Amino acid sequence: MLIMTDVLVLGAGYAGLRACKQLAKSKLDLNITLVNKNSYNYDATALETVAAGATAPENIMMDIADVTSNKVHFIQDEVEVINRNQNSVVLKNSKQELKYDYLFNALGFEPETFGTPGADEYALQISNIDNAVADYETVVKHLETYQKTGNKDYLSMVVVGGGLTSAELLGELVHQIPKWARKYGFDKADFQLTCIGPNLLSMFDEKQRAYAQRYLEKHGVKFILGQNVKSVSDTGVIYGDNNHNLPARTVFWTAGVSGSHVIEKSGYPEHRDRVAVNDDMTSPTNANEYIIGDVAAVKDQSTGRFYPPTGQIAIQEANIAVANLKAKLTHSKPVPFTYRSLGTVCSLGPTTGIAYDLLGFPIKLTGILVPTIKNLIFKRSAFELSGLKAALQR
Numbered sequence: 513m514l515i516m517t518d519v520l521v522l523g524a525g526y527a528g529l530r531a532c533k534q535l536a537k538s539k540l541d542l543n544i545t546l547v548n549k550n551s552y553n554y555d556a557t558a559l560e561t562v563a564a565g566a567t568a569p570e571n572i573m574m575d576i577a578d579v580t581s582n583k584v585h586f587i588q589d590e591v592e593v594i595n596r597n598q599n600s601v602v603l604k605n606s607k608q609e610l611k612y613d614y615l616f617n618a619l620g621f622e623p624e625t626f627g628t629p630g631a632d633e634y635a636l637q638i639s640n641i642d643n644a645v646a647d648y649e650t651v652v653k654h655l656e657t658y659q660k661t662g663n664k665d666y667l668s669m670v671v672v673g674g675g676l677t678s679a680e681l682l683g684e685l686v687h688q689i690p691k692w693a694r695k696y697g698f699d700k701a702d703f704q705l706t707c708i709g710p711n712l713l714s715m716f717d718e719k720q721r722a723y724a725q726r727y728l729e730k731h732g733v734k735f736i737l738g739q740n741v742k743s744v745s746d747t748g749v750i751y752g753d754n755n756h757n758l759p760a761r762t763v764f765w766t767a768g769v770s771g772s773h774v775i776e777k778s779g780y781p782e783h784r785d786r787v788a789v790n791d792d793m794t795s796p797t798n799a800n801e802y803i804i805g806d807v808a809a810v811k812d813q814s815t816g817r818f819y820p821p822t823g824q825i826a827i828q829e830a831n832i833a834v835a836n837l838k839a840k841l842t843h844s845k846p847v848p849f850t851y852r853s854l855g856t857v858c859s860l861g862p863t864t865g866i867a868y869d870l871l872g873f874p875i876k877l878t879g880i881l882v883p884t885i886k887n888l889i890f891k892r893s894a895f896e897l898s899g900l901k902a903a904l905q906r
């Protein structure tokens with residue numbers, strides 16, 4: 513009698529979908545079940561374009577049914593908790609309890625506001641399609657309020673943070689401001705766009721950082737660096753050692769992410785909802801669990817530091833995790849995870865950007881080719897998941 517192995521994949525982001533794809537083509541006798549909150553997947557790396565109103569949400573979404581093999585049984589529901597000692601997962605809406613032999617935990621990221629007063633309540637966050645769409649609706653509402661009242665606080669916007677997401681969002685916003693100025697009847701010089709954070713794009717070298725800062729400043733961004741935002745309210749932010757008040761009706765919070773709250777709730781050993789995994793991508797507590805993507809913390813053996821979580825590393829982790837499940841089931845030796853960077857790319861809107869280590873070569877690039885490269889990366893990722901049609905639709 514053939515005994516099938518029950519494999520449960522949680523989350524249909526970069527890590528979860530890649531795991532499903534590799535599991536489906538593994539030729540192992542597996543019952544594969546995928547659980548995801550929504551019926552669609554989205555390109556999380558392009559959410560800032562939706563939040564800024566530069567892209568329609570449907571341009572970065574794919575139906576899960578279209579991108580998974582018919583060997584994958586899909587359940588749309590929310591994971592409530594993982595009962596790690598009973599090899600089961602409880603779903604929030606159906607209250608169903610799913611049993612598994614092997615688990616791929618790919619529940620992804622959530623915004624992290626580090627307990628900053630008012631940030632959860634008043635700041636706009638970018639972590640999924642729903643909040644990215646709601647962000648743009650708020651921006652439009654504030655521009656309409658300016659149009660009706662002439663209150664210039666509604667033309668003041670703050671971006672909190674200084675990493676890739678902050679810079680990419682600023683790049684999209686500066687491209688939108690001239691259009692908004694025409695539509696809502698203001699002089700574009702009256703729009704105050706301020707970025708407050710400890711530093712800007714610290715992962716890039718000084719020259720590329722300076723290019724990004726100069727480009728954004730030239731397009732109207734004011735930087736307040738070396739400072740932290742202490743609180744957010746519906747009228748603005750308080751920042752810095754001297755508690756400066758900056759009036760702004762629109763505040764984007766792009767200063768950090770953590771892993772899914774389900775991690776802490778399920779009792780994993782964690783830091784900011786990320787689990788430090790073994791080098792074969794298994795959980796430190798349960799050998800039948802693979803933890804991949806933004807819920808995993810993976811150490812770079814050469815520096816002793818954890819890699820920053822990215823879409824790129826999430827996909828590579830999924831590949832290794834599936835290879836290691838296959839090794840386990842066929843009694844072969846697992847392989848340790850090693851990261852091969854395909855480059856760090858920061859687009860600053862649709863016409864310029866900065867990038868380094870492209871395709872793993874020591875190549876640095878600045879200028880118009882960068883957004884094109886980022887777009888090609890999306891297309892490649894869509895192509896790998898669901899073929900040419902999906903890639904061309906992107």
Ligand SMILES: Cc1cc2nc3c(=O)[nH]c(=O)nc-3n(C[C@H](O)[C@H](O)[C@H](O)COP(=O)(O)OP(=O)(O)OC[C@H]3O[C@@H](n4cnc5c(N)ncnc54)[C@H](O)[C@@H]3O)c2cc1C
Pocket residue numbers: 522523524525526527528547548549550553554556557558559560589590591592618619620621638639676677680772774804805806807821822823824825826857
């Ligand atoms: C604006 C922005 C720009 C970025 N740009 C880049 C970039 O240029 N390059 C790069 O490499 N990385 C970038 N990143 C980071 C990258 O998006 C993440 O590292 C990546 O999405 C992680 O993939 P993942 O599969 O682990 O998780 P996610 O993409 O977060 O996917 C998790 C999935 O699980 C689902 N889910 C979550 N909780 C539950 C639950 N309880 N029950 C059921 N389903 C659930 C979610 O709906 C989602 O479908 C960016 C991130 C942001 C926010």
